[in-house]
Amino acid sequence: MPSDIRVRFAPSPTGYLHIGGARTALFNWLFARHHGGKFVLRIEDTDIKRNTEEAMAAIYDGLQWLGLNWDEGPHVRGEFGPYLQSERTELYAKYLKKLQDTGHIFDDQGALRFRSPREHVIVDDIVCGKIDFDLSNPATHPDMTIRRPDGSWIFHFVNVIDDLEMKISHVIRGEDHLSNTPKHIEIIRALGATPPHYAHIPLILNRDGSKMSKRDEGARVEYYIRRGYLPAAVRNYLCLLGWSPKDNREKIDLDEIIRIFDLKNIGRSSATFDPDKLHWLNGEYARELSDSEFYGLAVAKLGSSGVNLDKFPETYVRAALQTCEGKINTFDELPAYCGFYFTDDLNYDPEAVTKQFTPENKPRLREVSDALRTLEQFDAAGIEATLKATAKKLGLKVGAIVHPTRLAVTGSNVGPSLYHLIEVLGKEKVLARIDHALATF
């Protein structure tokens, strides 16, 4: 038996998808998937001036990136369309007429207002519980405008009409709408209809406690796409903001979240977005990537950051990238991490230089060079054995020669396994780089 659960995400096209909006969409989507219901996407573009193709594309792209497919809405259609409010004006006029005929509307200098019945309205919210709003005082709760003198519609009205028309069963939205809800219910009742169920989810705040706004770079989903985050990680992190599996799990498969998702487990207090935790969680997902997944994402990232891979054989690139697996949390860290594979023009880290390129280390580095030069089996195992033997010969711990060698060969004091990276680079390049380094101090 098909579920009659129908939820919607109703963003306005403001030019990008807000991370809070994405979480709202996610909770709606999870609720729909959990119950086998429908997830509807509706674009609230009543403000024609702000309605652009690019703005809507940002919403579609962001949702798709997060894997939040919609069952009805733009592109996929559905029996309750159209799904852009700008194309539904006749419908709103019809409902307006109904309200006018029953005496609920009055004209205020060309604008139309809904006359409040002036009563108490109880909002029975799935997350917030029963809340009693006293709407009897017109001074504190003025009659709300539903249409401007120029004929354009106000959010409070069209939002309610569309939810009714689209047979939305549950309205899951940000808590910033909680105070508006009793007024929405007044309109619905005036229409003789039954309000949907409501679930108001807590807001997402910045570190400093302020509401996340467009000005914060991490506030848009696009930021995480660009920075090389994994959608599964961002999605997982977003789930943890305000919702909890209640059993201390952090990394949870999507299927599992769908299975256990329950609006009753949504908290009531606002949550602060923690980039560090997202970064960690992304690393958890990144470490699980297969060779080919890692390779694909890595090549894309290197390409978009201007690293030219064309002049290198694919086997070389694959081998190089393989040494980076499990080492980075987000892909935007990769170019700096593995750039030495794809250029001979190394910039030695100044701090590492003062530490490693010392008079004492110069002869040691020569020893390393000589030893590697005579190595026949130039693979990680052979290289490791060679370095260890060299260290022993010099009466040193292997770390003492590893550090200057790494700096000479990669320009940095951090990076992939030295033995493996030397193998990938190959004897010729490695010797040349050590020679070059030796000439600098």
Added chain:
RNA sequence: GGCGCGUUCGUCUAGUGGUUAGGACACAGCCCUCUCAAGGCUGGUGCACGGGUUCGACUCCCGUACGCGCUGCCA
């Protein structure tokens, strides 16, 4: 100002009258180790405040403070 909501480590959270207040991120130290990660171990920091109710409150009630939201011819 009015109305509404909220307040457990720095952050995300578990917790529903009796717990050594648990986990995770971050942080610090140690171990492992060719660096960095990863992994393992250890550590510190928390129930906003004041009244009740109760044999007993983080848990229930009332205030206060603080934060957030709404109060638009924005959504």
